[in-house]
Amino acid sequence: MKTAQAGSVESNDCLVTVSEASANEIVISSIVDAFFHSQIENVIKSTLEELSINNVKVEIMDKGALDYTIKARLVTALERMGK
Amino acid sequence: MNKNEFVNTLPKFSGANEYKKVERKLVNKKATSSTVKFLKSMPEAFDELKISDGMTLSFHHHLRNGDYVQNMVSEEILKRDIKDLHYAPSSIFPTNEILCKLIENENVTTIDTNYLNGPVAVTIGEGKLKNLLYLNTHGGRPRKIESGELPIDVAFIACPTVDKNGNGYGGKGNAACGSLGYAHSDLEYAKKVVLVTDNLVDKLDRVELDGKYVDYVLVVDSIGDANGIVSGTTKITRDPVGLKIARNTAKLIDELGLVKDGMSMQTGAGGTSLAVAACVKDYMIKKGVKGSFASGGITSYFVDMQKAGLFDELKDVQCFDIGAVESYNTNPSHHGMSGSKYGNPYDDPVVDYLDFVILGATEIDKDFNVNVATDSYGKIMGGSGGHSDTAHGAKVSIITTNLIKSRLPIIKEHVTTITTPGEDIDVLVTERGIAINPKRVDLLEKLKDSKLPLKTIDELYDLALSITGVPNTLPTHNDVVGVVQYRDGTIIDKLYKIY
Structure with a gap:
């Protein structure tokens, strides 16, 4: 199974791992989950939609990254996977 | 009576100067x-x-x-x-x-x-x-x-x-x-x-x-x-954001006319606080200024400043590192002081003679109330220490903090726990702007021609949220586990059980 990663677990960054799946699935673990869970989910969903991707599992370990960081890490991870 | 009911019977905080209306109570010494x-x-x-x-x-x-x-x-x-x-x-x-x-x-x-x-x-x-x-x-x-x-x-x-x-x-x-x-x-x-x-x-x-x-x-x-x-951090920060905050803070201190002969100051031992001290030191040397004292938990950094002739003496309630211990033992200008002489409102305390103090904050709100007791989840992770004492005593109290830490905006509508009342906080310095407590019209007047990035605290709040997004509000907690006592003993806030 193909997987790829981008990012880090440094403060203000996130580590995004993507792998092939039958449908999109998002797993979020974040130090600011209580405050920003839905925003993190939304930026991942909308990025996948923009790229018309519907068959990856996205796992994010978030250390307080801002939306544009999350998006950049996700796009890079997908590129590395060959999407 | 359960804990919640009991806490409601305790005297509530009603102002930082209220202690002046109450006579000092002294029992016999042992x-x-x-x-x-x-x-x-x-x-x-x-x-x-x-x-x-x-x-x-x-x-x-x-x-x-x-x-x-x-x-x-x-x-x-x-x-x-x-x-x-x-x-x-x-x-x-x-x-x-x-x-x-x-x-x-x-x-x-x-x-x-x-x-x-x-x-x-x-x-x-x-x-x-x-x-x-x-x-x-x-x-x-x-x-x-x-x-x-x-x-x-x-x-x-x-x-x-x-x-x-x-x-x-x-x-x-x-x-x-x-x-x-x-x-x-x-x-x-x-x-x-x-x-x-x-x-x-x-x-x-x-x-x-x-x-x-x-x-x-x-x-x-x-x-x-x-x-x-040795306290957590006793080295000057190398983080560019922290350094920018420090430079602007020192510039502000200078523009407020606080760098002058006889000046007195205190900072914490955190990396940004020490960077402020380093920048203030440069202004002091450039202007040929000699200060009267630096106080607080003393670090090697202040020991070196005193030895270089920048302060007459150090007033030390606790040593934050080994260099300070060594100096306390050998340097005749490095004086100990009791916790009472440091911050007891009734003991003519040293904090009342401070020109300015540099303090941190886990959260600060639009009314300038500061939280250093809990994190944004309400989890206990500190306490006032000398925060409220110095903030009240010093002529100018300055909070230095990043505007955002790991996506969390530090400025809140309301802080999770009040440890220091906003009436005692004069300035907030962040990397994206400086807010002066509107009560301090004297400071605003002195800064009216300043080129420093002055903003209102509401503007800084909006700016932070435009970057991070609006954080969810957490459910409130109800079971009291403790109280925050202001320096006069009144209850300024409560601490709650976390689920």
């Missing part, structure tokens, strides 16, 4: 004695002092995370299963973890302290302490002791060197920690005082703790690890 009894073991001390259910025991935190003394006492309490004790350490650190067991077993059921982090803070946050946690300030604790509101049965005072007359000194010994400022009230007001030492000498030339108040000296193998006294 009896003095010309003889000191020497003890050989902790069990012997417990037998001799008849340590029993319901007593109040106190400790100081000058050995910080290297302290063994509170833990030795805690172990003996566990062995004897003594119940319902009131603990009054000036702070609690991760090394004091054994206290968690005492809380769970109801050996300790009430705690008074000025600062706590680590496992004990977690245990209390889980609601396991039977009665309340009272979170005091460094100046409020001596006030509480001298007024009789916090009567202490036995003070166990870790003391790096003790002589045969029971006199104590902190600057020498295997576990030298320098100034013993926070132990003075315990020494003078506890019913019984035990100095615990690992270095007994014939005669001390320099004495900080007067043997006339000492009843017992307990000699043990080791009172602590001196390396543990």
Whole structure:
């Protein structure tokens, strides 16, 4: 199974791992989950939609990254996977 | 009466200057004695002092995370299963973890302290302490002791060197920690005082703790690890955001006309605070200014500034690193001071003579109220220490902080826990702008032609949220586990159980 990663677990960054799946699935673990869970989910969903991707599992370990960081890490991870 | 109901019967905070309307309360100091009894073991001390259910025991935190003394006492309490004790350490650190067991077993059921982090803070946050946690300030604790509101049965005072007359000194010994400022009230007001030492000498030339108040000296193998006294960060930050904040803060201080002969200042030991000190130092040298004093927890950084002739003296309530301990022991211009002289509102305290103080914040709100007791989830992770005391006393109190930390905006609509009231906070400096408390029209007037990035706190709040997005509001907590006592003893906020 193909997987790829981008990012880090440094403060203000996130580590995004993507792998092939039958449908999109998002797993979020974040130090600011209580405050920003839905925003993190939304930026991942909308990025996948923009790229018309519907068959990856996205796992994010978030250390307080801002939306544009999350998006950049996700796009890079997908590129590395060959999407 | 349950805890929530009880807390509502306590006097509420109604203003930082209200203490002036209340006369200072002083109980008699403890009896003095010309003889000191020497003890050989902790069990012997417990037998001799008849340590029993319901007593109040106190400790100081000058050995910080290297302290063994509170833990030795805690172990003996566990062995004897003594119940319902009131603990009054000036702070609690991760090394004091054994206290968690005492809380769970109801050996300790009430705690008074000025600062706590680590496992004990977690245990209390889980609601396991039977009665309340009272979170005091460094100046409020001596006030509480001298007024009789916090009567202490036995003070166990870790003391790096003790002589045969029971006199104590902190600057020498295997576990030298320098100034013993926070132990003075315990020494003078506890019913019984035990100095615990690992270095007994014939005669001390320099004495900080007067043997006339000492009843017992307990000699043990080791009172602590001196390396543990070093505070979290005592180095100048290299983070560009922190450095930008520091540069702007120093510039602001200069524009406010605070860099002048006779100036006095205090900063914390954090990386950004020390960077502010470094920038202020440059202004002082450039202008040829000589200050009167720097106070607080003293770090090597201030020792070096004083040695370079930038301050007449250091006023030191606790040493934050080994360099400060060394200087306390050898430098005649490095003076110790008691916690009371440092911050007790009724003791004409040193904080009242500060021109400015640099402080941190976990959260600050639109009314400038500051939280340094809990994180944004309400989890206990600190306490005022000297925050409220210096913020009130200093002519200008300055909070330095990143506008955003790991996506969390530091400015809130309302802080989770108020530790220092907004009326005592004058300036907030962030990397994206500086907000002056609108109450300080005098400061705004001085800065009217300034090129510094001045904004209102509301503007900074909006700016932060435009970057992070709007955070969800957390459900409120209802079960009280403790109270935050302002320096005059009134309740400024409550601490809640976390689920």
